[in-house]
Amino acid sequence: MKDDSDTLMTTLPTPAPRPSWRKAAIAYALIAPPLLLMVFLIFIPALQSTARTLTVDVNGTPGFTLSRYIAFFQDPVSVSNLMFTFQITLITLLVIFLVCFPLALYLRFANGRLAGAVQVLALFPLFVPGVILAFALIRFLGTRGTLDTMLSIAGFTGFRTPYLKPDAIVFGLVWESIPFTVLVLTAGLRQVSDALIESARDVGANNWQIFWRIILPQISRPVLIAFSLNFLGIFGSYTIPYLLGPAAPQMMGVFMQQTFGQYRRPDDAETQAVITFLICAVVGLLYVRTVASQRKQEQDS
């Protein structure tokens, strides 16, 4: 960490000297605008939604109640949408790691033009925004789309399009997540020293053992960050499931938008939103804690 205490006090070790109240006041004034914006647009809406769904029941009578949640879990459509969101999230996460771990390992240990080209392609989705991706995937995966055409030219008929099926959602979400996941994992892998791997190999460890025993334990933080951010991103996604997925069941994002925008039932949409908050709270905390401990380690070293 850079030392940014007063010049007179630079000789003092941490903990830092108590700053003068005037300086602190200026600092608080400077950080207040973004902080207030965040408080009013993230913390207060989230807390207020949680409070309201617990204190006003389905008929609008005040008092502590779980009736909205009971109504949600008694509604088969709501439950199937929630379960569908879970399924898609877990399957997508699995595919992301199956695709990105080999890619990241390859990029960490390979050099040369081929590796460069693979890296460029793996990072390319960073530069393709969601709506354009959705449109492109419809043209690519849809009936009579590019993939269909290529297969039929190759003599393969009977192509069944994944468009408007859960597979298309998984495909699109994986597509979007590849660059971030590969970046995070390769950054983590670069911290694993070559010497350590070499010495493990010298004592006869095979690639598999090296991966599980040497590499994986050292990149647990990047893996956790990739896991949690992807989980939150998929669980809270809207564009890809809305444009590529089936009409039913729906992912929670699409379901909430429809409840709020089309059916004009903000109370129900709010209940659905709070349910996603509660489910994602553990993962969100995991993300914040991992980033915090990573930063602490970087600053201590």
Added chain:
Amino acid sequence: MTTLQPASPVVPGFWAGTAASFRAMIRRNGFGLLALIVLILVILGPLYSVVLWAFAERWQYPSLIPQEFGFTFWERTFARADIAEALPFSIILSLVVTLLSAVICLPASYAFARMKFRGRQLLLLSFLATNAFPRFGLYISIAVIFFRLNLIGTVQGVILIQLVNTLLLMIWIPTAAFQGVDKALEEAALDVGASRLRVFMQITLPMVMPALSAALLLTFVNTFYEAQGALLIGLPRVVTMPVLMYSLINSQLIVQYGAIVSLVLWLPSLLLLIVAQRLLRGGYLTAGFGV
């Protein structure tokens, strides 16, 4: 092929040698080659269709390229009133949001980097909250409040929801940059009598400029493509380009409109792509993720 025998006695071992070295190359680069081929198909395949559709007059199945190329749909696309209106509006909106974000966040990031106060680390970390919620659930919560405040369908509402998305980047990247500035240089300049303002303008600012421009560029591009918040808060009166894309995708029979708008919309990303190397080296692309 594993059973290749030397066919000619003249160069014994020639074929065997070639096959072996080829096999070695595959073994060494097999994964790389496989990854390259799959990625070309999967990553570039979808984009290939969009680019060709934008310039296609007629493209019938089954053909890998359009039967006729042309520009007539470009004229028709830009003759559409909704597109002609949404494009400049989206650009101005993204500029306004980026500017507001800079005004709000840059002083704060300076404070985070250079001043000492209680709770500094914790407050800096609290901005991770923008990532720690399932995004669309959060938007619904905000929308319910905006609904009561009559902010649904207003430009102010859209600006606010898009501003929230910019906070993490616009605070974390500049904070790291300000922390990286060598204080000895600034103190040396102060010692020889330079004013604080002059030190800031001539020493501090040039050193953080690459990071600041990266933050501004990323914020602009991210905001330009932000579609979900704008859809939820903006409709029916405020329509940005990405929001218009939803309806072009869902309810437009002419494929070319969507393809052309996609290409035009993609231009700001091209800017990013041009400076991608620098963004990557500076670590800006993963800034805020904690890696």
